[in-house]
Amino acid sequence: MNKLVRFGSAVALATLFAGSALAQDPTFFRIGTGSAGGTYFPIGGTIANGISSPPGSRPCDEGGQCGVPGLIAIAQSTTASVFNNTAVQNGELEAGLAAADVTRSMYLGEGKFDGKPHEKLRIVANLFPEDLHLVLPKGASIEGLADLKEKRVGIAQAGSGTQVAVLQMLDAWGVNRDNMSEAELNNSQSAERLADGQLDAYFYAAGWPVSAMVQLATTKGMELHSFTEDDLAKINEIIPAYIPSKIPAGVYEGIDYEVKTPAVSALLIVSSDLSEELVYGITKAMWNDNTRKLLDNGHAKGKQITPDTALDGVLALGVPLHPGAEKFYKEAGFLK
Template identity: 60%
Template structure:
């Protein structure tokens, strides 16, 4: 698969004359696995990459330049999201990645989709970032009386290897639904929105932080509805998927959806490999939470505004990276 990348900062500094380069920090590349371009992981990873980068030759932070890690060039790399990112981090194919909390937990402990596999024991968390809401998207004017109405329908279950697909298949099984009685389609968020707009899907699931770009575009061009889970359905799902919790997408989040949508959400976590140096992860964590990064988040993607130091450890069930742990202890977040 051809990977799309968003390179934070500029690599032009790599051509700096040797005399100048010798005085600058040594260049390091740091990949952040994200998701498809139509979801929330890709733009969030891009903002984080910009925040933590400070390529060789950059103007110092105190002089109005980058306040990232000296010498670091971070890259937001598109992928098939949570499961693919967990695998990439575990195997060292990427230095870090974003994943929903349930996937981080089950990968590390060898449960769920990862049952029977070697545990992903190299995974470590840098930070919990923001909540991700489950969207069940329907054509404009369509209605479901319950999830069981999906039986026999053409349903998008997200791309193979994604945390959304893992959760959706577990969720559907609680209501007697599986690949044998729905016509499932393994598509990413953008593809799912296009297929719904073209009449090739009756519904699709996607878990991502609101507002999701592909869903915003679908709403603006063809219109759509969001399914509101009943309280009974949410209780069943929370019991089956303990890393999800009840959440509401407020009316007006998507222009054509003026009603509140009862749904569920899980936390997006930023993970890295245990073998990444403690010093580097400490510096990255410190850069993530500085004032310059806060300003970048406030003016960036709406979900970035929800990335807060006081929720940095919320829902984290596997070990922190020692570098991140050191920062949180110094900051008084961890005692």
């Protein structure tokens, strides 16, 4: 895991070594997220903070952390969905954030993952919609995806759900690695290359606002491609998990128009190897009042992460809920 960069959440690891903590055994819980310029990274850090309660910390009712007693959750930057699901399957991560379409394909061993089912993947919650951003230089525009032939295009980093989906979409319009100059870069790198004139366009699926795009929009400027209704319907037919969505006007500086684009749900995934008791505690901690405050005051997408939407689309996806999460949702009345 030397490629992973640990994100310093609000969990103060020093408490692990403080007085009373020495008598307790901590449980470390690694959550794979995404690149620093995306949405998985800050959301994963917020979730890690909310579910943590390191040994020796003050009880929740005394102003301490309100997570799972003894749990130290650490959000780690990765290349996102494909990497996170693979690492959860292999036991290199306890949890990860991942796109619904990629998670389904990997669990079932379909499509690109044909014959390689990731049978240990389990869902804890649907989190938020990830809108596909097709970013163009300021003043540029395209009629449709076919216009990206012979262009320099950022297709997101290898190991990301964005890249898997984007290559499927582009192929339907006759665009592929043979007739475009593709760049496998994370969101921050893509934004930098576009600003420097080294890319003609790049794709990134994430919950808005995306920090790297906020910076790009306020410095060099940018445009976002708005898909037609027919194109959105075609994409939904190709990848059913991608549904029509909208990025409101004003989310990014200079983008004063509504952007029609496909979106896919982001999920919190864990391993089936985790105990029912632990995942029950984690699920319960995710939806307590303390975590609610953290989500509401963090990244803008945090407000969309609610127990009322936690099961949206999940039961029809074909990937099981973890028994611990299922137990919580039944007790809380969200699941019969």
